Amino acid sequence: MAEARAPERPGAWQAYRVVLGSRLRAQSSYRASFVLDVLGSGAITLVEFSEVYVIFHNVPVLGGLDFRAAALVYALAALSFSLGDLLTGDIDRIPVYVRSGNLDTLLVRPLPLLAQLVTGDVQLRRLGRVLVALGILAVVLPAVDVAWSPARVGLLAMTPLAGAMVFSGLFVAVGGAQFWLVEGGEFANAFTYGSSYAASFSPAVLTLPLRLLFSFVLPAAFTGYLPAIALLGLPGPPWLPAWLGWLTPVAGVLTWAAALALWRLGVRRYTGAGG
Numbered sequence: 001m002a003e004a005r006a007p008e009r010p011g012a013w014q015a016y017r018v019v020l021g022s023r024l025r026a027q028s029s030y031r032a033s034f035v036l037d038v039l040g041s042g043a044i045t046l047v048e049f050s051e052v053y054v055i056f057h058n059v060p061v062l063g064g065l066d067f068r069a070a071a072l073v074y075a076l077a078a079l080s081f082s083l084g085d086l087l088t089g090d091i092d093r094i095p096v097y098v099r100s101g102n103l104d105t106l107l108v109r110p111l112p113l114l115a116q117l118v119t120g121d122v123q124l125r126r127l128g129r130v131l132v133a134l135g136i137l138a139v140v141l142p143a144v145d146v147a148w149s150p151a152r153v154g155l156l157a158m159t160p161l162a163g164a165m166v167f168s169g170l171f172v173a174v175g176g177a178q179f180w181l182v183e184g185g186e187f188a189n190a191f192t193y194g195s196s197y198a199a200s201f202s203p204a205v206l207t208l209p210l211r212l213l214f215s216f217v218l219p220a221a222f223t224g225y226l227p228a229i230a231l232l233g234l235p236g237p238p239w240l241p242a243w244l245g246w247l248t249p250v251a252g253v254l255t256w257a258a259a260l261a262l263w264r265l266g267v268r269r270y271t272g273a274g275g
Contacts, residue, residue, distance in 0.1 A: 063202025080163025
């Protein structure tokens with residue numbers, strides 16, 4: 001008689017798929033509400049882009065860029081941020097999880113905490129921002145003067161993905177910092193949403209200290225401006241040569257390395273909700 005086999009335990013990836021699938025089904029079950037949420041999210045990106053249009057309606061060149069080049073910078077940065085926000089944007093809710101005690105529940109599960117937070121609360125409404133940013137990019141690309149080559153096509157393709165790594169890494173980093181700050185949500189937003197705003201225009205308009213801050217400490221310039229001027233063949237401002245745009249994946253990897261180190265320190269420091 002063949003020996004009976006014990007049922008196999010579901011793997012970690014299956015557990016993530018189940019949790020993520022249930023979240024996605026729950027959000028899309030009320031279709032009218034879901035569509036309105038997506039449209040509202042996309043409208044935010046349109047409103048932000050209208051600021052770029054208004055500025056260049058009155059100023060033909062700003063920070064060494066004309067309107068078409070600035071629109072390319074905005075589109076790349078907005079797409080990068082939208083993807084990063086879609087994947088890891090809810091990590092900034094760490095203070096809510098701490099106060100409610102839900103974080104303690106997640107910690108006792110035999111799964112990494114960060115992976116649970118990423119898969120457990122994905123907000124599909126943020127797809128609106130992704131779609132609008134893609135639309136802006138599709139409109140802008142035929143209008144800009146790019147000497148296309150296989151290398152530049154590769155740079156265009158990798159920029160949103162590497163830029164999303166940068167922004168998702170920033171979300172993870174400020175999430176780790178919340179274990180010390182607890183009520184520092186607004187302070188954390190200054191680094192994530194502040195970096196998104198700084199990425200949407202040329203850093204040449206910033207003072208040198210801020211330019212260095214949003215380029216090498218918070219690498220927002222690598223998500224839009226630097227790849228854009230590399231595509232367009234434009235010179236960069238002092239301390240930001242155009243060739244740095246090709247290093248956007250390196251900026252993404254370094255941001256994640258620093259973010260994971262800060263995240264691990266924060267989780268180790270956490271001792272419970274105290275309830």
